[in-house]
Amino acid sequence: MxxxxxxxxxxxxxxxxxxxxxxxxxxxxxxxxxxxxxxxxxxxxxxxxxxxxxxxxxxxxxxxxxTTGKVTSQHGAIYASLLDRHGRDTAQQYATANQDAVETVAALVDRLGLECEFSRAPSFVYTTGSEDLRREAEVAAQLGLPAHLADTQELGLPVQATEVVRFDDQVQLHPSxxxxxxxxxxxxxxxxxxxxxxxxxxxxxxxxxxxxxxxxxxxxxxxxxxxxxxxxxxxxxxxRTRPHQSHGIAVRLPIEAPTGMTISVDDPIRSTRPWPGGGPNGLIVVGSDHETGDQSDTNAAYQGLVDWVGSLWNVSLQSEYRWSAQDYSTPxxxxxxxxxxxxxxxxxxxxxxxxxxxxxxxxxxxxxxxxxxxxxxxxxxxxxxxxxxHAVAQLVKDNLKVGKEFAAGHLQRVLGAGLDHIETGEGGLYDGDGRTVGAYRDHAGDLHTVVPVCTHLGCPLRWNQADTTWDCNCHGSRFTPDGTVLDGPSTTPLNQPDA
Ligand SMILES: Cc1cc2nc3c(=O)[nH]c(=O)nc-3n(C[C@H](O)[C@H](O)[C@H](O)COP(=O)(O)OP(=O)(O)OC[C@H]3O[C@@H](n4cnc5c(N)ncnc54)[C@H](O)[C@@H]3O)c2cc1C
Ligand code: FES
Missing domain, CATH: 3.50.50.60 (FAD/NAD(P)-binding domain)
Known part of the structure; x- marks a missing residue:
């Protein structure tokens, strides 16, 4: 299960x-x-x-x-991009700040005696396509990071990697x-x-x-x-930001899991690290990134991760845990x-x-x-x-997209008339006496209803069936089935249909 x-x-x-x-x-x-x-x-x-x-x-x-629990200055293949967009000073500062942060976390764990499965491990970024990671390795090394172009065998993942950049002595821990x-x-x-x-x-x-x-x-x-x-x-x-949701699974492989931390640059991005709680075969996989509130089938995001693991190790397996979370990007x-x-x-x-x-x-x-x-x-x-x-242009484009989402939001499919017919575990938009109502029937059979309009700035909400949440694509607020705020920027619960 x-x-x-x-x-x-x-x-x-x-x-x-x-x-x-x-x-x-x-x-x-x-x-x-x-x-x-x-x-x-x-x-x-x-x-x-x-x-x-x-x-x-x-x-x-x-x-x-x-999170995935990686504390690393290797943020995908960011350094060549920072250099091209912002120049050497900015790329240098970002590299030094984040490598210092790895050591700050290590020092906190040591000084406070935190028991959090802290370990040092190499971190790898790889491509299975034609991305130029050779340059990423060169730029990162020039910025003083512990980086080099690695042999593809070092990755330890059974993927057809064409180029791999390795950062040594990074950190993984149990974030909670x-x-x-x-x-x-x-x-x-x-x-x-x-x-x-x-x-x-x-x-x-x-x-x-x-x-x-x-x-x-x-x-x-x-x-x-x-x-x-x-x-x-x-x-x-x-x-000035966009919310992106990612999905995670914890699985036990039939053989020992790779010991390093890995992340791909190809679409869809896949990030892995060992899962110590799952024993030597335990693996965490995170990916299936999308903007919060823009997917109609969120179960597919989890299934995509399970299928990826299944195809790499040629096994049929179930994840033991699955979860999702979001973070914001800037232009x-x-x-x-x-x-x-x-x-x-x-x-x-x-x-x-x-x-x-x-x-x-x-x-x-x-x-x-x-x-x-x-x-x-x-x-x-x-x-x-x-x-x-470039950033300002991106911002304008993103906000235009949000405007379009807003206009399209109320056109999401209303699943049916009458709240009495909602099956256990089913949720979405329903026609309740001529008004669109957000509803979900939980596994105990109780019905939860809300006005499916975000209390931040009024955007329409989308039902997330896999996580059983109401999600806002405009700026990322998320709510429980009964309307309690999970993530802001909203600070107030959803309204009730009869209020
Ligand atoms: C799937 C996933 C995997 C990731 N993996 C990694 C990784 O391996 N390494 C890494 O470096 N980063 C990772 N990240 C990013 C990292 O997890 C986030 O950048 C970081 O956790 C953000 O921390 P935070 O304190 O800003 O947010 P949060 O952890 O969300 O904390 C904000 C807190 O504010 C509270 N809050 C909100 N509104 C209010 C309010 N009105 N009043 C009071 N409290 C409020 C919330 O309840 C919450 O507890 C990952 C992100 C995702 C989504
Ligand atoms: S309208 Fe801003 S988060 Fe929903």
């Missing part, structure tokens, strides 16, 4: 924290308990600030608890245990965490004020919004970290699916911005930049 949900979250004991039940004051408010929020909170608390972290759900339960350890270290240092305490409004007057779902307010001198994408309309980042390949334009709020977003390293860099920038210290990477990730001409 396949378990729906992250293999990491299923195999970690996450600490639990209270709901916020009083108004509070702090030096720094951190919103969001993923890798960026937790690392930032820990860095600042250790530097002597009084920090409160507010998490809308459970810490580490969203994207950071659903790592995050649990960061949270425990933060509270040991005197920091305060509140879960199920979603921030619904942020005001920046003299001090920053955050209203929360439990009806309490936190006041602070500084606030770092580490919510994957800044909530609401903060900084306009919803219009110029660089994250946005620092002060949001026209606001006192600090933000970190657009990690391009490399937030374990990029997010660690981000936490250092956020800490130094609060403390008034210089940070070597703050200009690189400048949250106020617009980007180069």
């Amino acid at each position: 396949t378990i729906q949900g992250s293999v990491w979250l299923a195999t970690a004991t996450m600490p639990e924290y209270d709901v916020l039940d009083a108004d509070l004051d702090a030096d720094v408010l951190v919103v969001g308990g993923g890798v960026i929020g937790l690392t930032t909170a820990l860095f600042l608390q250790e530097a002597g600030a009084d920090v409160v972290l507010l998490e809308g759900g459970r810490i580490g339960a969203r994207t950071s608890g659903n 245990r790592y995050l649990a350890g960061l949270a425990a270290a933060f509270t040991r240092a005197g920091g305060r965490i509140f879960e199920r305490s979603r921030v619904t409004d942020l005001r920046t007057d003299d001090r920053i004020e955050a209203d929360t779902e439990p009806g309490r307010t936190v006041r602070a001198s500084h606030a770092a919004v580490a919510t994957l994408l800044p909530i609401g309309t903060v900084g306009g980042y919803f219009a 110029d390949q660089l994250p946005y970290v620092g002060k949001a334009p026209g606001s006192d709020l600090l933000v970190a977003t657009g990690m391009h699916k490399w937030g374990l390293s990029n997010g660690t860099v981000a936490a250092g920038i956020l800490r130094d911005t609060v403390l008034g210290h210089d940070n070597p990477w703050s200009d690189l990730y400048d949250a106020g930049r617009i980007g180069d001409a």
Whole structure:
């Protein structure tokens, strides 16, 4: 049987924290308990600030608890592209920042004694087509990274690779245990965490004020919004990024799994790493990337990964776990970290699916911005930049596409009239007394209905049958079948049809 949900979250004991039940004051408010929020909170608390972290759900339960767990400066084949688009200085800074982040994570694991299946391993990027990875290897090595063009045999995957770039001494870990350890270290240092305490409004007057779902307010001198994408309309980042969902599976092969971390550059991208919990044959595979909310058959994304493994090892197998998560990309390949334009709020977003390293860099920038210290990477990730001409053109194109999606959204197929006929486990759009209703009947037979319109900026939602969520293609908000917010930028639940 396949378990729906992250293999990491299923195999970690996450600490639990209270709901916020009083108004509070702090030096720094951190919103969001993923890798960026937790690392930032820990860095600042250790530097002597009084920090409160507010998490809308459970810490580490969203994207950071659903990653592949690779901490590496090898971000696909990014370096030749960064050099061509931005020049040597930018490529150099990105390389150094992310290689430093690998060592920062390693040092944290060591200093805090985190038990998180930490191991060093080589990381490989490969092509089975005609991509020029020779140049990627040369550029990466010139930037001082531990990179070289490798023999295709070193990959250890039974694919017909034509070129392979190897980065030595990278890191893989159990992301949820790592995050649990960061949270425990933060509270040991005197920091305060509140879960199920979603921030619904942020005001920046003299001090920053955050209203929360439990009806309490936190006041602070500084606030770092580490919510994957800044909530609401903060900084306009919803219009400067795109949400991409990826799918993961954990499988046991009939033979020993490759020990290195691999990722392809060819479409569809496939990323692998060992799954220590599955024994020597355990393998994690992540891929089937698509924009959030743009697929009508999300089961096919998981099946694509299972079929790929089956064809490589010539076996018929089932995944033991399967899960999905999303992250945001920016048009110029660089994250946005620092002060949001026209606001006192600090933000970190657009990690391009490399937030374990990029997010660690981000936490250092956020800490130094609060403390008034210089940070070597703050200009690189400048949250106020617009980007180069290519980036602006891409942004316009992406927003036109969103506009078209918006117009087409209400034309999604309505499955049928009458909510009484929905089968167990079935969901989608239904005609309920002349109105389009979003409905899902769970395995206990209970019916959940919502108005299928996003509470962020009103885009139509698409039903995701594989993950049983309502997903927004406009800016990536996701909701449970009963309308509870899973991922922002939305901060409020979906409306009920009879409300
Ligand atoms: C499938 C997949 C695999 C990946 N694999 C890797 C990898 O191997 N290596 C790597 O470096 N990167 C990887 N990434 C990218 C990386 O996981 C992300 O970049 C990173 O986790 C982002 O961290 P975060 O803290 O910004 O977001 P999150 O982990 O999503 O944390 C944000 C938190 O904010 C909370 N929140 C949201 N709104 C509110 C609100 N209003 N009030 C309070 N709290 C709120 C959320 O509940 C959440 O807990 C992967 C991404 C995906 C999708
Ligand atoms: S996330 Fe912006 S409209 Fe849905």
